[in-house]
Amino acid sequence: MGRLKSWILTTFYKNELLAIQKEYERKVKEINYEAQKKTKLIDTVHRVFREPNHVIxxxxxxxxxxxxxxxxxxxxxxxxxxxxxxxxxxxxxxxxxxxxxxxxxxxxxxxxxxxxxxxxxxxxxxxxxxxxxxxxxxxxxxxxxxxxxxxxxxxxxxxxxxxxxxxxxxxxxxxxxxxxxxxxxxxxxxxxxxx
Known part of the structure; x- marks a missing residue:
């Protein structure tokens, strides 16, 4: 039964599944990009705080x-x-x-x-x-x-x-x-x- 389900999904809903997968991958990339930006900003804040008399x-x-x-x-x-x-x-x-x-x-x-x-x-x-x-x-x-x-x-x-x-x-x-x-x-x- 599992194989039949898989065959039906991949045969009849292939385009829909690919679209869902691409959208998921795009969102993951977007989240990773935003996380990297925030990490860089936090690193910059730490760099400023290590400098004497520097105030943001x-x-x-x-x-x-x-x-x-x-x-x-x-x-x-x-x-x-x-x-x-x-x-x-x-x-x-x-x-x-x-x-x-x-x-x-x-x-x-x-x-x-x-x-x-x-x-x-x-x-x-x-x-x-x-x-x-x-x-x-x-x-x-x-x-x-x-x-x-x-x-x-x-x-x-x-x-x-x-x-x-x-x-x-x-x-x-x-x-x-x-x-x-x-x-x-x-x-x-x-x-x-x-x-």
Missing amino acids: IGVETNKMGDEVLVVQWIHSNDIWIMLYNDKYKACSNHPRIMATYEKPYGEAEYIHIDDIMVEDKEIGNGSILMEYFLKYCKTTPAKYISGSLSSVDSDHFDRSEHYYQKHGFKVEFYEGRKSGSIRYDMNDKKTRNKL
Whole structure:
């Protein structure tokens, strides 16, 4: 009787059984893929926690659909906002904003952007970093944020200008547009209410 049942099933319901099997295999692959993604995220969280003074301040998704941890590191006058995920494992390739809190004697306190390092272009990592950086800066007594546009980066000043202006910075170029400066006034109502 068992063989007859098997023969009937395989003969008359072969396509239906194959469709069920393929759907099952697809769901198993999907579950495995999601489990691997979550495992990588957990590994990344563990990596962040092993670093001294690193604090996870957010989780975002960039334009590529990659989930990134937004990590803040503050030590002395240094301020770093970084992105972590399984793609950015080496210390040198974390997208990050590096800045210094300046307290000049007798002058207004300010934050100076030392460097912004974003290797992947046009996927939103820079905007994620800047959003969290500005949010942090607005919690400090700093009056403004400043930075320099180096002649080393002059080949993509148009993109830099757009990026900074999009986030509320004033951009000024000098020397035939070979270098320049940026400034974000913390008390400017237009920029203050942006976040």
